[in-house]
Amino acid sequence: MEIDYSGIKVIGFDADDTLWVNETYFRETEEKFADLLEGYETKNKIDQELFKMEMKNLELYGYGIKGFMLSMIESAMEISNNQVSQATISEILNLGKRMIAHPVELLGGVKEVLKQLNGKYRLIVLTKGDLLDQERKLERSSLSNYFHHVEVLSDKKEENYLNLLDHLKIGVHEFLMIGNSLKSDVLPILNIGAQAVHVPFHTTWQHEEVSVEEGKYTYLKINQLTDILKYL
Structure with a gap:
């Protein structure tokens, strides 16, 4: 599969089970x-x-x-x-x-990836959950300085993403989302015309499990977050 991220200007990161254990x-x-x-x-x-x-x-x-x-x-x-x-x-x-x-436990390679991408791309956090809890975890993570914007969404559906990208004046073809959930971080992004990277976590909440018809979607799947540096 040929991957072309040459037009990407903004990268969104999921938080839970992408940046830290949840x-x-x-x-x-x-x-x-x-x-x-x-x-x-x-x-x-x-x-x-x-x-x-x-x-x-x-x-x-x-x-x-x-x-x-x-x-x-x-x-x-x-x-x-x-x-x-x-x-x-x-x-x-x-x-x-x-x-x-609970203390925030960063996943392997997170700081390395953010350090290398910081300055080359505009980095943002797009997560869902309780606002206070997510803000607290981000502060404890010591990652805040890497991100231009942090957004805690009520849900991660096509409409949520489109509204946010429009609000931040980000074109869909300039945006790449990285996350552990196919249902929340990958498929809605692909459906609006942006690009996505799937980084599976070893444990998935039953509500986030989804089956995808083979060949229906084109996206990059990597084993660990540091693998993205081979493509960006």
């Missing part, structure tokens, strides 16, 4: 949540019910840890038929607070 902490918290409720249901059933609750609440709470916390609490009440103890509810809240307070 999904791993959700999976770890889900396991602890299931441990708390194993007296009411099997762990597999608890996982299923929690995911269903997250999907039910997604439009109301949006993405991020706070919505996840509320979904855990509501799931606990539903799974236990409102018998769950106050102590368990308190521990669920603590699970969420520990996620929010």
Whole structure:
């Protein structure tokens, strides 16, 4: 596949699981949540019910840890038929607070890539989730100085991207998006006529999983972020 990024002027980076670890902490918290409720249901059933609750609440709470916390609490009440103890509810809240307070763990090669691309391209962060939490993580990451703009979107659909590019006066043919999610970071970008790079993370949230018909889309897939330096 021939890749031509000669017209690219602006590069957008997803944040969670592209710049730093995120999904791993959700999976770890889900396991602890299931441990708390194993007296009411099997762990597999608890996982299923929690995911269903997250999907039910997604439009109301949006993405991020706070919505996840509320979904855990509501799931606990539903799974236990409102018998769950106050102590368990308190521990669920603590699970969420520990996620929010967790140190930022940068993925390999992130600083190297940003250092080399900084100055050659206009770099921006395009992520979704809770605004306060994402701003906090960016500050803790010590990466802020590399980016011209940071945008926390409510969702990552074609309309969201088009509105943002228009607002920032970025032409679609000048834009390249790099991220770990085909559903959020790659396919919507390709559908609006821009280019995208897929950097898979070893853990993917069920909601972000999507199958792509072979040959329907043309995009670059790399094993690690530093591989992008071979093309830019």
